[in-house]
Amino acid sequence: GQNIDQPTEMTATEGAIVQINCTYQTSGFNGLFWYQQHAGEAPTFLSYNVLDGLEEKGRFSSFLSRSKGYSYLLLKELQMKDSASYLCAVPPRGGNNRKLIWGLGTSLAVNP
Amino acid sequence: SAVISQKPSRDICQRGTSLTIQCQVDSQVTMMFWYRQQPGQSLTLIATANQGSEATYESGFVIDKFPISRPNLTFSTLTVSNMSPEDSSIYLCSATGSGRARYTGELFFGEGSRLTVL
Numbered sequence: 648g649q650n651i652d653q654p655t656e657m658t659a660t661e662g663a664i665v666q667i668n669c670t671y672q673t674s675g676f677n678g679l680f681w682y683q684q685h686a687g688e689a690p691t692f693l694s695y696n697v698l699d700g701l702e703e704k705g706r707f708s709s710f711l712s713r714s715k716g717y718s719y720l721l722l723k724e725l726q727m728k729d730s731a732s733y734l735c736a737v738p739p740r741g742g743n744n745r746k747l748i749w750g751l752g753t754s755l756a757v758n759p
Numbered sequence: 760s761a762v763i764s765q766k767p768s769r770d771i772c773q774r775g776t777s778l779t780i781q782c783q784v785d786s787q788v789t790m791m792f793w794y795r796q797q798p799g800q801s802l803t804l805i806a807t808a809n810q811g812s813e814a815t816y817e818s819g820f821v822i823d824k825f826p827i828s829r830p831n832l833t834f835s836t837l838t839v840s841n842m843s844p845e846d847s848s849i850y851l852c853s854a855t856g857s858g859r860a861r862y863t864g865e866l867f868f869g870e871g872s873r874l875t876v877l
Contacts, residue, residue, distance in 0.1 A: 678864070689763075689851060689868035690802070734802070738864055746792075747864065749802040 651750035658756045667720045667753045669735035677738040681720045685731045730757045761856045765869035777840045780872045782852030787832040794851040808835040842876045
């Protein structure tokens, strides 16, 4: 079956760097998504990785290792507004990219 | 990208009543979905809203409890029927975008409708 694991909570300090890990088990692979969700708001797209390696997008970077079934989201120069839940998601078996399987999310608290 | 508007944003409902949530997308989209997110839980897909035909429901969700309409490519409704306190949740409408997003499967979400059932 499909399974996604990510830490439940993390705490970091403003200005620091934090890495949020996600491990997945899928039969077949069609990419991995990271979304950000602030409390009381809708999830918003952060990144999509389908090939191994690091993709950098401003302060946020996402890494993928398909052989290890592993991804991480790297947040640099943390700001208070980065306090949010970060959701890892993968498409299910069959490659229907629209029906994503979601992790429980990692709640990140950025402290001053 | 796609901008998705949902209403109501929140409501307090009595047990046994039904509530319809509306979702409007600012552009024609191929796929529209309804999710539920209970406190401390992940996003759970309720169903795929199909234009002009019955929605495709996920395991554990049935049409009698969550009837869905999608009369055109930009509008859908979800009704939560005969509500109980267990239905208290955030209900999210989502859709695929155009361009690259259409192929990657990137989803856009409405702001969500927070329902509290007493």
